[in-house]
């Protein structure tokens with residue numbers, strides 16, 4: 001792992017908290033809902049394969065959304081989300097393992113556990129279909145990928161550059177998340193996916209993470225060869241109380257809408273329709 005001093009202060013604090021948190025009691029054994037199937041179903045329906053994130057708040061959010069997480073997840077699925085991501089980190093994102101369990105019982109799509117897992121103990125906190133592992137935070141990535149699979153979990157390995165991609169591929173992952181957010185600065189740059197994607201092998205599923213806020217951004221990530229997108233803030237609308245189903249739907253339909261529809265949808269939901277660079 002890179003030195004913590006290369007990370008934004010908020011991320012250093014998240015990691016310090018993660019190292020202190022207790023893991024689960026016992027070892028989870030999951031009968032996981034396959035991500036590949038739900039992404040294929042979305043493609044077949046003409047929906048952009050989208051993982052919508054239940055993210056009550058975050059270090060970069062403009063506020064907190066206190067809605068019931070189960071209602072949020074149901075609203076996202078109603079808007080066409082192919083899978084749900086749930087933050088389980090409590091102190092910086094307002095998440096909890098209990099919320100994930102309730103959501104997984106309430107929806108039938110795969111559920112990703114989004115957290116800052118640094119060792120094998122951290123795998124067993126709660127049952128989920130997918131688990132995020134962040135390449136730069138894990139010393140033995142190959143070991144943790146294998147340990148996650150032994151539990152039935154589908155590990156999604158997050159990277160931010162080509163070196164981390166190489167590490168992730170050597171660890172045997174077939175699910176890569178390229179994070180547009182730089183954890184050293186918390187700045188978002190959609191060019192990150194564009195620069196890393198050409199090196200992701202065809203048989204590896206590529207998920208574009210963070211900073212996608214408009215249908216134009218969705219199209220940009222898909223043109224960069226993203227198989228799926230992970231979106232939190234633009235759907236949660238932390239500073240407001242807009243309709244989560246509609247926020248999901250306008251992104252899921254980004255490839256089937258024409259440009260005029262897309263501009264109108266962006267204007268009516270008060271989001272910035274411009275791509276970020």
Ligand SMILES: O=C(O)c1ccccc1NCC(=O)[C@H](O)[C@H](O)COP(=O)(O)O
Pocket residue numbers: 010011053055058059060061179181183186209210211212230231232233234
């Ligand atoms: O979202 C943050 O503010 C954040 C800060 C520090 C570390 C991680 C952070 N986010 C985690 C994520 O990966 C995102 O929640 C996820 O990719 C969705 O991003 P977005 O659509 O930009 O909310």
